[in-house]
Amino acid sequence: MTGRPSSPTFTVGAERINITPTDLAGLNPMDGRAFRGVHDPIHARVIVLQLGREVTAFVSIDAIEVGNMDAERQRIARETGVAADHVMITATHDHSAPRLGRVTPGALAHPGGPEVDAYTSAVIGKVIDGIRAARAHAVPARYGTGEGHADVNVNRDEYTARGWTIGFDPDGPSDKTVHVIRFDDLSGRTIAAIVNYPVHANVMLGTDLLSGDLTGAAAGFVENTLGGGAIVAFAQSTIGDQAPRLFTPGAKQDGVKAEAAWHEADTQGTMLGGEVLRVIGRISDMREAGLLAAANRTFACPVKAGVDVMADMHQEPVSSVPIRLSLIRLDDVALGGVSGEVLTAIGTKLRASSPLRQTLLVSLVNDRVGYLPPDSDYDRPTFEVKGSPVQRGCAEPGIVEGLVAMIRQTDRQEN
Structure with missing residues (x-):
């Protein structure tokens, strides 16, 4: 008599890769000047999930933005075996790090030259090595989710006598929920965590020093405190209208101002990281995965020309711009990726519309077209x-x- 086939084993592997460039020439920070040095290293973090035939890779990169990652994901697929539509590449929106990839026609973004192309190729090569390593040492795992609260962001749309400006509006919409997905091996050791929270990582902007900024400080603080090789990947949520609560604008190139900016970044990173640690410690419902699925979708929007944008922003004159959606679903939890900087109200509406227990919107995934x-x-x-x-x-x-339809589509997938 033949018994029922056993359920596939859920496995997780993770890697952190140093992507600090050795040559800073041509990798300009967002303020248009040149990088003048490195304050602290930047990283890519890779988390690979597998259940049966399904394999997904979540890649979080310390970068201001990633352009169209279609070619890069195809390269990853060829060299690792993880299907291109199962790869989510997101930027932490670190304003003191280079960009990756080319600007999509119609998008409002900061273009890069040949140095950015070369850096992109090198970083993706390291990501490929990281995915291979993560798959090689992946182990049977369980996962759990939790929520906390961190007051390190604030709505930045302030109305003044001069009209609307980037400022400080403590009464404006601001989602302060810290969402955490925790992955443990069967002994209870934390392998990795994905942190979903909305805050611009621009505290170090104006120092012209390469840095992981607020999000890098948060991830590093949690990783160092957990120990055991745990990897913490940051996933920006509805970031478009969210500034850091502590932020000194303007040039900060002298030693005193640059160090003060780092204290602001490190302080807020530590506060956010401390809440992540608290949430991780309170997650008790750790389970094996029964469903792992991924999906991609693109839709086109009519183009609107940018108005009063930064001088180094680029926008090609085309009629429409593609918005790329991506999804990684784990049972009743989903990461919904969007290729732009999404504002708070859209994330609120998505959570209310989703049929799942937890749907986390991730901005800046697989492209960055603008706000x-x-x-x-x-x-x-x-x-x-x-x-x-x-x-x-x-x-x-x-x-x-689009994301709700993708979630419903994955209802029919089997591992």
């Missing part, structure tokens, strides 16, 4: 509306309805 405000914001000329490349009425329903 993606909710339709209601187009009545106010905020920085994000001026800097959005899409016309009203497209991004919000496309993101929410």
